[in-house]
Amino acid sequence: SAVISQKPSRDICQRGTSLTIQCQVDSQVTMMFWYRQQPGQSLTLIATANQGSEATYESGFVIDKFPISRPNLTFSTLTVSNMSPEDSSIYLCSVEDRGSSGRASSAKNIQYFGAGTRLSVL
Amino acid sequence: AQSVTQLGSHVSVSEGALVLLRCNYSSSVPPYLFWYVQYPNQGLQLLLKYTSAATLVKGINGFEAEFKKSETSFHLTKPSAHMSDAAEYFCAVSKGAAGNKLTFGGGTRVLVKP
Numbered sequence: 094s095a096v097i098s099q100k101p102s103r104d105i106c107q108r109g110t111s112l113t114i115q116c117q118v119d120s121q122v123t124m125m126f127w128y129r130q131q132p133g134q135s136l137t138l139i140a141t142a143n144q145g146s147e148a149t150y151e152s153g154f155v156i157d158k159f160p161i162s163r164p165n166l167t168f169s170t171l172t173v174s175n176m177s178p179e180d181s182s183i184y185l186c187s188v189e190d191r192g193s194s195g196r197a198s199s200a201k202n203i204q205y206f207g208a209g210t211r212l213s214v215l
Numbered sequence: 216a217q218s219v220t221q222l223g224s225h226v227s228v229s230e231g232a233l234v235l236l237r238c239n240y241s242s243s244v245p246p247y248l249f250w251y252v253q254y255p256n257q258g259l260q261l262l263l264k265y266t267s268a269a270t271l272v273k274g275i276n277g278f279e280a281e282f283k284k285s286e287t288s289f290h291l292t293k294p295s296a297h298m299s300d301a302a303e304y305f306c307a308v309s310k311g312a313a314g315n316k317l318t319f320g321g322g323t324r325v326l327v328k329p
Contacts, residue, residue, distance in 0.1 A: 124315065134322075135319045135320060135321045136305065136317075136319045137319075138316055138317065203249075203264060204249075204261075204317055206259040207258050208258040211256075
């Protein structure tokens with residue numbers, strides 16, 4: 094399974110500032126995903142990040158607020174822009190394991206998650 | 216559209232007792248189903264998955280789940296709870312090989328009493 098590292102693990106930020114979260118994978122992956130987990134709630138998909146193309150955002154999330162970069166097959170960043178206390182959440186990246194063939198298959202169709210970034214906005 | 220409902224946001228079990236976490240889904244296509252566990256201050260760890268093979272799926276840490284199409288359910292069980300099972304558990308559904316977006320249920324927090 095892929096090993097995923099997220100930085101920072103936690104941060105406390107001031108209102109109006111921006112924070113960039115990094116996600117590093119130990120192998121090349123086609124699809125990376127960014128999720129938000131608000132306090133006491135489940136995970137909600139923010140966007141899907143594919144290398145070489147613009148990220149695909151879910152309803153309720155926009156690029157101006159959550160710009161995403163995907164410069165190569167092992168790395169992605171999510172920026173939380175112009176933060177407010179409502180942005181206090183855990184942000185998690187995940188990757189899909191498609192195996193060595195690079196194609197999705199029932200045996201390898203699994204998402205693995207990083208440990209998350211715990212963000213508090215004051 | 217897909218959705219997942221987990222019945223019970225909190226479950227309390229005694230050590231050694233059966234753990235039963237309920238998950239019902241809706242999906243317009245044959246689903247892939249997953250259970251993830253989140254320990255305090257950690258990310259999500261995959262417990263098990265169903266991808267249209269055997270309907271009874273065994274996972275890590277003694278957990279298993281049974282896919283029942285007629286009931287649109289994928290309940291998670293463990294015969295004997297251990298203190299280390301205290302965590303939050305998430306059921307999730309995806310469309311399978313295409314699109315692989317995960318839709319999560321609301322989560323069930325498990326408390327294990329000694």
